[in-house]
Amino acid sequence: MTTTKPSKGTQTRERILDAALAIASRDGLEGLTIGLLAEALAMSKSGVFAHFGSREELQIAVIDEYGRRFMDDVFHPALRQPRGLPRLAAMFENWLHRVQTVEIPNGCVFISGAVEFDDREGPVRDRMVLVTEGWRGEMLKAVRLAMAEGHLRADCDPEQLLFEVYGTMLVLHHDARLLRDPRAVERARASFLRAIQACGTPAGIALLGVSPEQRRAA
């Protein structure tokens, strides 16, 4: 154990951040309000405020924490899978699982944050871009690894693949949350399968263990 016990300050800071994540997920980074946060924590506004010198700093801290959790749920566990398509497929399934269990019920800070800050300048927008490019870059590496393993065709464009996968996730959120369409998750899976089959090599696709039914459906 190299970690010493956290001070009272750090402890409550974590409590605040936790509650802030919940509010920001539901109401967006703009709906994340010091007053609401204080009420949820049974603290005074100034007590909450003191932990982050400004609302902007609080929003930035939320973005960072949300990105950390995303990577912990989606990316890192998939590293235990063998490189290439098996690892990519694991990432997608982890992602889908997270979307179903936390993002569809509570909302997604990346999505609401992107919409709120895409045409606003400032440090919050900058951090949104930084964190987004961060996890995208990691996933890009995983796709390139799949190419190097011979699981994806040599003429595959990794950024195009990521573009399509993220599009799938965005419309999944939209259909599941706004339209409340229960078929959205299965549609997302079909989309992913179709995208992989378009740029995967026979050897790579064979590793996915796709049943003949799925192959036909896609």
Place this chain on the structure above:
Amino acid sequence: MTTTKPSKGTQTRERILDAALAIASRDGLEGLTIGLLAEALAMSKSGVFAHFGSREELQIAVIDEYGRRFMDDVFHPALRQPRGLPRLAAMFENWLHRVQTVEIPNGCVFISGAVEFDDREGPVRDRMVLVTEGWRGEMLKAVRLAMAEGHLRADCDPEQLLFEVYGTMLVLHHDARLLRDPRAVERARASFLRAIQACGTPAGIALLGVSPEQRRAA
């Protein structure tokens, strides 16, 4: 001419709605504020307010008007094209043109509205769903027509196709507006082509006039 001259009231109502569209596109339906609107129009808050009995009514009017413009730009002009894939392709190109000329520069009320109201009950959310299902239903008919024409395979799932096309549009907005990626438009075109080629018949695809280069790239 069957139309009589519009009264002063209707005239300013249209002026207000026009300014409201601009604000709501940039700042979302939540960022659409009576005060901002009044300032943009050089009117008093109460003067603006009187035209819509409440802010909710104003937001609903904006959603309706935005939907009307979307259909006028994207859907209706495509009806001049022959049924089937040529018409679908025209819709997609009209859509892409609208995204490039108005939605990427100014934002999209459907997207920000969906994110803002997807977990809030009430008439604004209900109208968002209604209008979204409206244009989706129209497009669904056009896809089914393409199947009837033999341009899309009989086992094609129209809702799945629409799911993927809208995902393409959502990630296009995201990458173009937040990440400012100039390649996003071309990526969207490639996505659409790939989706069509996955479920199109040879006869249908031949109607699109896809060059050999594009066929290879997709």
Place this chain on the structure above:
DNA sequence: ATTTAAATAGTACGAACGTTCGATTCTAAA
């Protein structure tokens, strides 16, 4: 146990929010 610093509370501020209401200006029909 005492002291010092950190953590939290309390209060106040100016600004903006949606909405109401009475007064005023303007438009259009008589």
Place this chain on the structure above:
DNA sequence: TTTAGAATCGAACGTTCGTACTATTTAAAT
């Protein structure tokens, strides 16, 4: 040209926002 009704304004209401400042309580180090 008069007049009724529509259109617009101006001021005010009660809230909530982020933030600043000072006081008080609590935790940690001596």
